[in-house]
Amino acid sequence: xxxxxxxxxxxxxxxxxxxxxxxxxxxxxxxxxxxxxxxxxxxxxxxxxxxxxxxxxxxxxxxxxxxxxxxxxxxxxxxxxxxxxxxxxxxxxxxxxxxxxxxxxxxxxxxxx
Amino acid sequence: xxxxxxxxxxxxxxxxxxxxxxxxxxxxxxxxxxxxxxxxxxxxxxxxxxxxxxxxxxxxxxxxxxxxxxxxxxxxxxxxxxxxxxxxxxxxxxxxxxxxxxxxxxxxxxxxxxxxxxxxxxxxxxxxxxxxxxxxxxxxxxxxxxxxxxxxxxxxxxxxxxxxxxxxxxxxxxxxxxxxxxxxxxxxxxxxxxxxxxxxxxxxxxxxxxxxxxxxxxxxxxxxxxxxxxxxxxxxxxxxxxxxxxxxxxxxxxxxxxxxxxxxxxxxxxxxxxxxxxxxxxxxxxxxxxxxxxxxxxxxxxxxxxxxxxxxxxxxxxxxxxxxxxxxxxxxxxxxxxxxxxxxxxxxxxxxxxxxxxxxxxxxxxxxxxxxxxxxxxxxxxxxxxxxxxxxxxxxxxxxxxxxxxxxxxxxxxxxxxxxxxxxxxxxxxxxxxxxxxxxxxxxxxxxxxxxxxxxxxxxxxxxxxxxxxxxxxxxxxxxxxxxxxxxxxxxxxxxxxx
Numbered sequence: 001x002x003x004x005x006x007x008x009x010x011x012x013x014x015x016x017x018x019x020x021x022x023x024x025x026x027x028x029x030x031x032x033x034x035x036x037x038x039x040x041x042x043x044x045x046x047x048x049x050x051x052x053x054x055x056x057x058x059x060x061x062x063x064x065x066x067x068x069x070x071x072x073x074x075x076x077x078x079x080x081x082x083x084x085x086x087x088x089x090x091x092x093x094x095x096x097x098x099x100x101x102x103x104x105x106x107x108x109x110x111x112x113x
Numbered sequence: 114x115x116x117x118x119x120x121x122x123x124x125x126x127x128x129x130x131x132x133x134x135x136x137x138x139x140x141x142x143x144x145x146x147x148x149x150x151x152x153x154x155x156x157x158x159x160x161x162x163x164x165x166x167x168x169x170x171x172x173x174x175x176x177x178x179x180x181x182x183x184x185x186x187x188x189x190x191x192x193x194x195x196x197x198x199x200x201x202x203x204x205x206x207x208x209x210x211x212x213x214x215x216x217x218x219x220x221x222x223x224x225x226x227x228x229x230x231x232x233x234x235x236x237x238x239x240x241x242x243x244x245x246x247x248x249x250x251x252x253x254x255x256x257x258x259x260x261x262x263x264x265x266x267x268x269x270x271x272x273x274x275x276x277x278x279x280x281x282x283x284x285x286x287x288x289x290x291x292x293x294x295x296x297x298x299x300x301x302x303x304x305x306x307x308x309x310x311x312x313x314x315x316x317x318x319x320x321x322x323x324x325x326x327x328x329x330x331x332x333x334x335x336x337x338x339x340x341x342x343x344x345x346x347x348x349x350x351x352x353x354x355x356x357x358x359x360x361x362x363x364x365x366x367x368x369x370x371x372x373x374x375x376x377x378x379x380x381x382x383x384x385x386x387x388x389x390x391x392x393x394x395x396x397x398x399x400x401x402x403x404x405x406x407x408x409x410x411x412x413x414x415x416x417x418x419x420x421x422x423x424x425x426x427x428x429x430x431x432x433x434x435x436x437x438x439x440x441x442x443x444x445x446x447x448x449x450x451x452x453x454x455x456x457x458x459x460x461x462x463x464x465x466x467x468x469x470x471x472x473x474x475x476x477x478x479x480x481x482x483x484x485x486x487x488x489x490x491x492x493x494x495x496x497x498x499x500x501x502x503x504x505x506x507x508x509x510x511x512x513x514x515x516x517x518x519x520x521x522x523x524x525x526x527x528x529x530x531x532x533x534x535x536x537x538x539x540x541x542x543x544x545x546x547x548x549x550x551x552x553x554x555x556x557x558x559x560x561x562x563x564x565x566x567x568x569x570x571x572x573x574x575x576x577x578x579x580x581x582x583x584x585x586x587x588x589x590x591x592x593x594x595x596x597x598x599x600x601x602x603x604x605x606x607x608x609x610x611x612x
Contacts, residue, residue: 018590037277069175073233080240091263111260
């Protein structure tokens with residue numbers, strides 16, 4: 001069930017990238033897509049349990065811990081993703097000077113030889 | 114070896130930031146990095162046997178896995194030489210320290226892509242490559258360069274999201290991100306991972322972002338992108354093909370398809386840089402078609418392509434038609450000829466050895482297609498070879514007349530870069546000297562002769578303009594979904610056959 005929601009999110013983001021005309025909307029769609037991917041990592045991590053994996057907090061043997069590895073990995077991906085988002089938004093700002101509507105088809109027309 | 118490897122991976126990033134703090138010595142610091150990488154690659158070749166691989170596991174199976182062997186050695190050497198040439202080329206230009214910093218960081222991240230052996234390290238390396246490459250593409254900050262860079266960043270980030278989904282599926286199956294676990298995962302995981310790598314490496318139909326990106330960047334940046342950056346996407350596929358028997362045919366199949374597709378566009382290209390970019394796509398196919406010898410092919414292609422992009426930057430025009438009416442300076446023409454001959458597979462240059470090696474390692478079903486692709490290469494480079502040159506006697510007079518019109522003053526850095534790249538080609542020729550048998554010599558010469566005659570008789574007169582619709586942004590993204598289906602289907606059928 002949750003998995004289906006995650007994939008719907010990814011798909012929505014992907015379709016948004018294709019069908020939205022505005023550059024800003026495309027960037028946001030990509031963010032939605034990456035939210036879906038992050039959600040999927042968290043979901044997979046929680047397959048083995050929901051507890052926070054900290055050693056020594058309570059009697060540690062019989063608790064069902066969430067798998068820390070996918071979470072650690074996705075943290076890296078989140079940081080990378082958000083730095084790329086920031087970079088793209090700066091680009092969009094720059095492009096907005098000469099293409100105020102930010103329609104990708106116009107930007108593309110103006111900038112391909 | 115472990116410590117030196119880690120130091121070697123970390124150094125470019127460290128130096129990259131030092132460059133920003135000490136801008137005055139930026140050029141000297143930058144040039145030290147590729148020299149260090151080259152010596153590291155030399156160390157790999159001298160101290161390990163061809164079959165051996167140094168495998169490094171940091172922390173444990175969940176941590177970072179690295180593999181260093183001869184295959185990575187070839188790619189690292191390519192990276193070192195191309196970066197060195199680009200830095201030398203830019204030495205006298207007014208590029209800011211920021212440019213050199215990005216160059217060094219790009220070099221470092223490409224290096225790490227060449228040795229990592231787990232999917233997450235690879236992901237991080239590929240993303241750092243995207244960011245550094247984007248900053249280099251957008252360095253001039255014109256609207257066009259920003260758009261081209263943004264397009265590149267967008268596409269590579271979207272495919273990398275698919276790749277991440279694939280990576281977590283592999284983790285779910287193995288509890289490790291190591292390359293070796295790929296086959297335990299489901300077919301869709303393999304398809305998603307390959308979609309990421311195909312998109313990133315510019316292979317087959319998902320590689321149509323590449324022509325515009327490579328042709329609209331500045332020449333030194335195109336040289337970096339075409340010479341080494343795309344290979345960071347190809348290398349993991351070659352590595353996987355060698356590690357896992359079942360993946361091998363899939364990679365070979367995509368290699369053949371890419372070689373044919375790229376070359377068929379390259380033959381009809383009217384613009385020098387676009388032709389080179391399409392040709393890059395086809396050469397990546399050659400690397401993948403015979404994974405076991407892909408390293409040497411990558412070296413020769415990287416050197417040639419970097420040299421050709423740097424040369425095309427100083428040619429008076431980018432249009433082949435206009436170039437036909439403007440005789441070239443003899444020295445530039447010579448450099449152009451050496452590079453074009455090497456890539457066509459002419460004996461005495463490294464391209465010949467690489468072509469022979471690749472041909473030997475092809476499977477029977479690949480041979481015809483790859484020969485057609487080699488013929489296409491000869492046809493498309495005939496465009497460069499048959500450009501007019503100035504006569505030696507007249508050159509003085511002619512240059513005097515044309516100085517203001519045609520030739521810009523060529524800086525010393527250009528010749529430095531040419532010496533590194535073309536010298537590398539001649540030296541690398543010695544690596545596989547067994548290739549020089551009569552039978553081996555005959556075939557490339559016949560291919561080249563056939564290619565040239567087809568060019569002179571037919572292609573020269575054709576004016577076909579291939580549609581560029583598929584290079585539009587939306588289509589590029591849409592093609593990803595098609596590629597995913599294609600990949601799923603290919604992997605599914607192939608793996609069923611092999612087990």
